[in-house]
Amino acid sequence: MLEIAIRAAREAGQVLAALYARPHEIHVKGLRDILTEADLAAEQAAIGVIRAGCPGALIVSEETHTQWDVRSEQPMWFVDPLDGTTNFARGLPMFSVSVGLAVKGQVQCGAVYDPLLDRLYYAERGQGAYLNNQRLAVSDRAKLDECLILLDWPRHQATREQSAKFLHRLAPQVDAVRSRGSAALGLCHVAEGSADVYYQYTLGPWDVAAGIVIVEEAGGKVTNLHGQPYSLDQPGWLATNGLVHQAIIEAGPYQ
Numbered sequence: 001m002l003e004i005a006i007r008a009a010r011e012a013g014q015v016l017a018a019l020y021a022r023p024h025e026i027h028v029k030g031l032r033d034i035l036t037e038a039d040l041a042a043e044q045a046a047i048g049v050i051r052a053g054c055p056g057a058l059i060v061s062e063e064t065h066t067q068w069d070v071r072s073e074q075p076m077w078f079v080d081p082l083d084g085t086t087n088f089a090r091g092l093p094m095f096s097v098s099v100g101l102a103v104k105g106q107v108q109c110g111a112v113y114d115p116l117l118d119r120l121y122y123a124e125r126g127q128g129a130y131l132n133n134q135r136l137a138v139s140d141r142a143k144l145d146e147c148l149i150l151l152d153w154p155r156h157q158a159t160r161e162q163s164a165k166f167l168h169r170l171a172p173q174v175d176a177v178r179s180r181g182s183a184a185l186g187l188c189h190v191a192e193g194s195a196d197v198y199y200q201y202t203l204g205p206w207d208v209a210a211g212i213v214i215v216e217e218a219g220g221k222v223t224n225l226h227g228q229p230y231s232l233d234q235p236g237w238l239a240t241n242g243l244v245h246q247a248i249i250e251a252g253p254y255q
């Protein structure tokens, strides 16, 4: 299954890399939410790989999905064919493909591919997390004032204000703050130890499924924004190196 996830992420990523420098067709899906021809082309590529390797599988992909229930017994593939569409459409070179497989709400394996840097992050539960062939480990920073915080911005006004209030509390206490616009890459940066914390108030399961197992297998911790166990059908996410998890929770979150 990990090999299928990797192949799907790589093939979709190659589609994105080929289309990146060309003009884009942009469709508005909703508030601060767009879709390009590349999201759909990459989705076709990823779904094709999963269907070939795992016939009959349930695939929950951002642009094409039916109803799903996280408690179902059926294994579920969560696919974000282009995580960071706003970056992609503007020519900012920060985006990825995310492919994860969950069984009864537990992610078993996943791959996140950054096609421009040819960086493949992947993990299988119990087997460690890797970037290309290198084993990943979260950072050992234990104090907030040493930490680099990554966050992404929700689309809706009220949630964006909540996130800004949380940041208002955190920013004076930490080393640095960044926002890259790809949740999947944000989680992978925590896994590799280049960032210490990632949070976002609203994400879909396709954004996080692969990143969850990559962070956990790198020794990090993933919960909801209150520090409670996460659920793939809930919107709020906090991933850290584990050492500063409690300190972040105590600094927020703002409701």
Ligand code: 2AM
Pocket (backbone or CB within 6 Å): 062, 080, 082, 083, 084, 085, 086, 152, 153, 154, 155, 181, 182, 183, 184, 200, 202, 203, 204, 207
């Ligand atoms: P996307 O590019 O696939 O749309 C930037 O805000 C990051 O958060 C991106 O990974 C973006 O995913 C994701 N994101 C933001 N708001 C979201 C929402 N309401 N639902 C799902 N993903 C969201």
Ligand code: CA
Pocket (backbone or CB within 6 Å): 039, 062, 080, 081, 082, 083, 084, 085
């Ligand atoms: Ca997407």
